[in-house]
Amino acid sequence: MPKLCKVTLNKDTFYANVGDLLLDSAIMNGVELHHDCRSGICGTCRVRRVDGKVFGGTEDGSDMIYACQARVISDLELVSEPVPDPTSVSAEVVGMQRLASDVIGVSLELQRPLGYLPGQYCKLQFRGFPARCYSPTYPLEGAPDDRRLYFHVRRLPDGVVSSALGQKIRVGHRVRLAGPFGSAFFRPNHPDRIVLVGGGTGFAPMWSIAVAAIMEQPRRDMILIVATRTLQSFYMHAALCRLALFPNVKIIPVVTEPQSLSTALRSGLPTDYLPALSPDDIVYTAGAPGMTDAVARIAKSAGATCYSDPFVANLGASEDAGLIGRVAGWFDSSRRNAGGDDAGRPMRPTLPA
Numbered sequence: 001m002p003k004l005c006k007v008t009l010n011k012d013t014f015y016a017n018v019g020d021l022l023l024d025s026a027i028m029n030g031v032e033l034h035h036d037c038r039s040g041i042c043g044t045c046r047v048r049r050v051d052g053k054v055f056g057g058t059e060d061g062s063d064m065i066y067a068c069q070a071r072v073i074s075d076l077e078l079v080s081e082p083v084p085d086p087t088s089v090s091a092e093v094v095g096m097q098r099l100a101s102d103v104i105g106v107s108l109e110l111q112r113p114l115g116y117l118p119g120q121y122c123k124l125q126f127r128g129f130p131a132r133c134y135s136p137t138y139p140l141e142g143a144p145d146d147r148r149l150y151f152h153v154r155r156l157p158d159g160v161v162s163s164a165l166g167q168k169i170r171v172g173h174r175v176r177l178a179g180p181f182g183s184a185f186f187r188p189n190h191p192d193r194i195v196l197v198g199g200g201t202g203f204a205p206m207w208s209i210a211v212a213a214i215m216e217q218p219r220r221d222m223i224l225i226v227a228t229r230t231l232q233s234f235y236m237h238a239a240l241c242r243l244a245l246f247p248n249v250k251i252i253p254v255v256t257e258p259q260s261l262s263t264a265l266r267s268g269l270p271t272d273y274l275p276a277l278s279p280d281d282i283v284y285t286a287g288a289p290g291m292t293d294a295v296a297r298i299a300k301s302a303g304a305t306c307y308s309d310p311f312v313a314n315l316g317a318s319e320d321a322g323l324i325g326r327v328a329g330w331f332d333s334s335r336r337n338a339g340g341d342d343a344g345r346p347m348r349p350t351l352p353a
Contacts (some may be wrong), residue, residue: 006075009033009047016072022047022054023067033067034083036123036181040069041312043183052076084115084180091149091175093126096166099152100235103201104165105140106151108175113146118186118208119284119309122179124151126169132161133181135286135309137204138211140238149177152201152235184284184309186212192280193221195304197270197295199287200228205309207239209284210249219248227254227270227287231261271295277302287311 003018007025014029016022023045026033035045040057045067057070065078095107108124116122116136125131136149155162161169186209194213198206203226210224224243228234234255243249252273254266266273271294277283279302285295286309299306 005052005072007072007078008076009078010080018073019055020072021068022057022065022070022072022076025072026067033080034086034181035068036086038068040066041310042121042181043307043309044181046183047078047080050077050079052078081183083117083120083183083185086179086181087114088176088178089114091177093169093171093173093175094148096171099140101232102155103233103235104153104155104162106134106153106165108149108151108177110147110149110177114149114177114179116180118212119205119286119307120180120182120185121205121309122149122177122181125176125178126161126164127174127176129161129164129169131178135182135205135208136180137208138239140207140236141242152204154201154233182309184286184307185209186284187282187307188212188216190282191217191220192282193223195223195225195275195277195281195283197225197274197283197285197287197291198227199270199285199291200233200311202285202287202291202309202311203236203239205286206284207236210243214243214246214249218246222246222249223252223275224249225252225254225270225273227256227291229256231255231257231259231265234265269294271298274298277304279303281305283307285309 004015005018007014007016009031012031014031016025023033023035033045036042046064047067049063049065053074054065054070055073057066090111091108094109097105099105121133121135123131123133134151134153136151138144139150153162153165155165157163196206196210213220213222226236240251244251252266254268254270254273258267259265270291277299281304283295283299283304283306285292289310289312292308292310296306296308
């Protein structure tokens, strides 16, 4: 007869057989544990282990575990961070804007506001198309609207969804939105430096986190590294000009391919320009897995906390799109790891509209 293990998650207690997946056991016992991709990538199901052991699903040197990958092998005490409950809402495309030669901005008007944390992502299913995952972000210009969400999508010639934007998918197209998901969201109340690294359209969640961090603590030191593969793909100018007004924010724009247009644009990889990190830093990164993995390794070696959002490629038009619905331009961690894709109160400074 299988041995039963007692599992406590926050204030809920249930029993699991030795060898059972933690996520499956929680669901079978009626315990709510947010999840999405079930492949150990998105981090939505990450929980912190206070006591006990699991097999698999762990991060070296960390007490965080992925419930979808961890198997129960002893009694466990776990805690999870409070996040908005995922929901589903109808929306409509109300705007499309070409941001770069290969990036389009898509604006959706929601039937009702959606609660999400800066850095989380949503599943979008344009009517007649498979679902894809994109990160809602702060508008590049102007003020936000709680009934509108803004997304940055890299258009790929063979992308089932991205290639249809502006063609079969136009203003007025109906959308079903689900979310939010993901664990690479902004953590408030951190008194020290924040380092943000965004590759390609991975800039979208990093821009959202940057705004939230500035609004919370306008004088906090922040470094934002923004990378694209080509100069033509660098679409973040308006947002970076807004951030540049804050003297405590250092912006490092990086283009992977060689260019001679401006010395303000660095050449190389975003990891080439990471500052010396310390355990007091919090690092957020989003983009191609090669880049996010490299940033996470550097952060770990310095003892810094790192939250990453790797954009993983969709493998086929008919495939169910959890996190794998994200589209990346490339995956290797060498010369092509710079991008990622398809993917105020009074007396306090605010981002100018």
